Amino acid sequence: MFKHIRTYKWVLIIILFIISITIIRLSWIGFLTKLDYPQTPSIKQGVLDLRGWKYSHHQTLSLNGEWEFYPSTFLSSKDQINMKQEDYLIVPDNWKKGFEEDLHYQYGTYRLRILIDNKDVDTF
Structure with missing residues (x-):
């Protein structure tokens, strides 16, 4: 009997902990x-136009949308300037539709250009 009370006590503690964390x-x-x-x-x-946007340092901006995607390629900023881009993927979403083949190991580069007003360059 004493063993059952101890078990119920631990179950109750675990349930209360899970509820508290939730x-x-x-x-x-x-x-x-x-x-x-x-x-x-x-x-x-692949373009987020923030020109004329009134923003605050106390709020966050969601970056969900249509990003450029380069499958099976690692690019730096220098490489991206010279490449033509035709593939766009919705973020957040599964990137598997960006690949022609179902490969075991997949990698790629996402790219987003953000346009801002010249006066805002110093605030970032």
């Missing part, structure tokens, strides 16, 4: 979503 995590997610801008500009064909 509450903390949901509260944190709710807090972080309040930091997002209510309406963000969209990313089209």
Whole structure:
């Protein structure tokens, strides 16, 4: 009988711990979503146009949208300037549709160009 009480006690402690962690995590997610801008500009064909955008250092900007994707290629900024790009992938999403073959090992480079006003260069 004493062994069953000890088992129930540990089960109760574990359940309360899981509930506490879940509450903390949901509260944190709710807090972080309040930091997002209510309406963000969209990313089209690998370009995010922030010219004329009023931004704050206390809010976050989602980078979801249509990014350029170079499958099976590692690129630096110098390489990207000279390459023509035809493939675009939605981020976040599965990148497997960016590859022609179903390879065991896949890699690639995402690219996003962000356009800003000249006066904003010093603030980043």
